[in-house]
Amino acid sequence: MSATTAVQTDQPLPLVRFITRVYAQLVLAAFALVPSYLIAYLHLFQNPTLKFENHPFHEFAIAAATLEALFVTYVAWQCYRSSGEPLLRWMTLAFLGFVLIYALHGAFTGLAHDNIWLFLLYGPASRLTMSILLLVGLLSYHRPPDPADRRAGARYWLSWAAIFLVVDVLVALLAHSTVAGIVLLRFTEATALILSTLNVAILMLSRPRSPLMLVYGISITSFALSSVAFLLGRPWNHMWWLAHVIFASGFFLLSYGVAYAFLTTRSFATIYSREELNARLAHAMARTESALQELQRTNRKLEHLAATDPLTGAANRRHFIERLEAEVARAKSDGAPFSLLALDLDNFKWVNDAYGHQVGDTVLQGFVQACLDAIRPYDGVARVGGEEFMVLLTRTSLDAALAVGERIRAAIASTTFAGEVGRKVSITVSIGISQFGTDGSTIDALLRAADQRLYHAKRQGRNRVAAV
Incomplete structure (x- = not known):
């Protein structure tokens, strides 16, 4: 009852x-x-x-x-x-x-x-x-x-x-x-x-x-x-x-x-009479409940702002590291691997120099949206630098991560972003991949391996996905 x-x-x-x-x-x-x-x-x-x-x-x-x-x-x-x-x-x-x-x-x-x-x-x-x-x-x-x-x-x-x-x-x-x-x-x-x-x-x-x-x-x-x-x-x-x-x-x-x-x-x-006190108490409780709800909305908004890159809507570096720590703990517990993708837009400085930072911001926003379209809803994109991004693929092996990275690379290469009036901007991305267990079991080891492979993709001519 x-x-x-x-x-x-x-x-x-x-x-x-x-x-x-x-x-x-x-x-x-x-x-x-x-x-x-x-x-x-x-x-x-x-x-x-x-x-x-x-x-x-x-x-x-x-x-x-x-x-x-x-x-x-x-x-x-x-x-x-x-x-x-x-x-x-x-x-x-x-x-x-x-x-x-x-x-x-x-x-x-x-x-x-x-x-x-x-x-x-x-x-x-x-x-x-x-x-x-x-x-x-x-x-x-x-x-x-x-x-x-x-x-x-x-x-x-x-x-x-x-x-x-x-x-x-x-x-x-x-x-x-x-x-x-x-x-x-x-x-x-x-x-x-x-x-x-x-x-x-x-x-x-x-x-x-x-x-x-x-x-x-x-x-x-x-x-x-x-x-x-x-x-x-x-x-x-x-x-x-x-x-x-x-x-x-x-x-x-x-x-x-x-x-x-x-x-x-x-x-x-x-x-006040008892009826008035009850009415005032109910009114005060309603106001308190409304204030609590507003506080909760504000807290959620602040939490979102604290965890989000304001330009692109992607997770920021701090929030990404928190998620990565939780995923490491989970992987150590149940043994299921996960993979990291390190992404860097190729020649992005040229876009800013040629078209201006406003167009560059538009390219970054479009890039994040293209990445979100290419991954699962519960996998996240994080902006960790100016044009540097990370993708955490939970419970994903290296081979599956390679396929996701290739899908992202192809999507970016085939997408044109809005530039100045009457002009379109094209850009490519280089991607490095690391896997928990194979490349280490600590955050530093995984990030280091993903960065090394990203640089390898850059040296190989850019617009590539490197997993080894």
Whole structure:
């Protein structure tokens, strides 16, 4: 059985995959709704008149939350400066607005008995501001990054800080006006609840693939449930304190997402899901495979260039010697002989002098092709000098080599090569032959014997094949 078949066999059934996916989604939903169980418990089984009024503890908790929110604002701003994602810009503004408004909720704790609305209204005002900005941020999730000059400018952020301070002033004016009261408080909190719920609904419909958006969704769900608890609670009772804890839990979770983005990609959109990682891995593997194939093609090309004479396409001297060494080793092993042909074009210098080197190059190329046509496909031609060539005839005795040499000589003698316009060039070749065993069993001995017979053919008048 192949490995592919084994992998396919291990794949779960579609029904199992479906049930597992539904189960995972239900677990996430149950986790996100954990605060609702606590809200229901307090609402149904606790006396709403029971209170825990502790001003120092409240002031300390708000101060700690403000400092933590300032730090998260800075981290979110750094992420935005790096990635330019509009979502991170609006998240930074949401954190900043929360800090500048919510801090007064703690600062005016001591006035809870003198002006209860000045103390209370800054809480829902901060949550309403944050819910508005987070909703705008979610709607900008798929927009392109902001330009670099917009990210670095201080005027934009100072303008928004001024807006938040104006909100502080408006809340203070409302707290001292005749409209201040439980209706205004509940209206502000209910509006924050509606916007957070809308945020969650949009998120569920759009289903962004970044895992950090899952953190974002659970955090917004906590903000919405905290608003529910604030609407059900009364100042200083247990439901009111639970509402603070639920909101803080969502805030901590969202700050974790920002911190994780800062430590990785500085982005909420490119913290990859498993599907994205698999897709990127497949893409990277495909690119790697393509690069390997290109490298192999390049290596083959380099190997060919390193072993080939660039003018004629014949093997070069280095590659020829490597083949000769391998053939010597084989012949010593099995005893079957091989033969060498040493070839030299007759009077080739005259061709260059009379017609020019360009015609001479054409003659060399035609000569190599004529040799290849006359020998077996697995026998090779090598250029070992200017007009000097060698042919290795594997498993060939001297008599058979003599016949091949004669065939090459006759082919060259009967071939005319293209010269200048309207003229043809004819040339002949002299050939010397040596055989492994008869003429020695080393490369030097075989080359020396073939060269000696080549010179003998030259002395005999050229255009000859000499085997003795």
